[in-house]
Amino acid sequence: MGEEVKLLGFWASPYSQRVIWALKLKGVEYEYIEEDISNKSELLLQYNPVHKKIPVLVHGGKPICESLVILEYIEETWPQTPLLPKDPYERALARFWMQFAVEKAPAFGSFFTSTGGGEKGEKAAKEVVEVFKILEEQLTLGNTKFFGGETINMVDISHGWLPHWFECIEQLVGLKLLDPKTLPRLHTWAQDFKQLPIIKESLPDYDRLLIHMKSVREKMMISTK
């Protein structure tokens, strides 16, 4: 497969990062194009006219949009370092847990724009903790280092925003929820994930991310009033 691979992304976006991680794990060479999401390029609008969002993977000139769709495409096209089980049932389970990350995003969104206290804040925090408990149980049942076993797979990648981005959110909201005492396996998973060389070298600078997310949070809180 000698065709050119390009990735339109945004440095702070965890969705962009998912694709970077998958490409790097499979050793796929690609050209990264940074998008200014406050001033979207003609190229982005041309490649993703439906959602006008990053990430977009462009392979041989053909665009693929939506991060989980891109991950599935990467898996089909570059089978080395498999990131999904081959067995249909195990694969279905993995996809279930990938979808879980998508379905629970609104709960994290509510927490992000909450102030930690008050009825709304408490409800949002409670929902997030419920999600964490479910993930904790999954890790406990599997009894492996990562959701994918001894090495990461797409389930880890789908939840891979937690170790870095959620830390920022906890700092901004002023409430720590990913507690090592009550969620020991999930907490360990987050630390182990972040330390993987491919992940560590790709993560955006924490302080820079914190400033960016602070600004995003302020804008979101104004618009939801």
Place this chain on the structure above:
Amino acid sequence: MEDKVVLLDFWPSSYAMRVKIALAEKDIQYEVKEENLSNKSSLLLEMNPVHSMIPVLIHNGKPICESLNIVYYIDQVWSHKSPLLPSDPYQQSQARFWADYIDKKIYSLGKRVWKSKGDEQEAVKKEFIENLKTLEGELGDKLYFGGDKFGLVDLALVPITSWFYSFEICANYSTESECPKIVEWAKRCMEKDSVAKSLPHPNKIYDFVLLLKKIYGL
């Protein structure tokens, strides 16, 4: 070993209809267990402890949840007949993209179209119709979203057309005037046995909506 396939179902669910169409396309024999969602069975709670939602496919005792996930599973396991996904990775990605779009931009809005009122309903209706038009654009002049053959995207979208009559009455609009090609495409899909047998009559769905409105006091 003979396969034992069970579907935990709720007859008005568009998500469950997707699974029924897939099973019919592949000629799979299965047992249906109708769930009462206000009194969920212990089987459902055991098979889908995370969401407690239907549809759930139970294949030789092992549960698979989430409608599109189930469809992908069925396509992979019973690969010998009526492939639902294209074999080319790029075409496959496009099919997945549109199935995902249908989930996020059509199915997720459906409930609000019939349930909401006033300004909120007008806003949801506008968005819903706009999204249908996007799909209509993607369909173009093709017979099906998949091209000449019925495929994943068709399967993902067609069940909610059984709800269109209810949406139209509740929100006061006509799919025929707004998206005539979608209506034409839906009729074409209904000519297929697998689809016709899996979708309830729109009048039945409307009776169900009226019942729900009464229960919710709407």
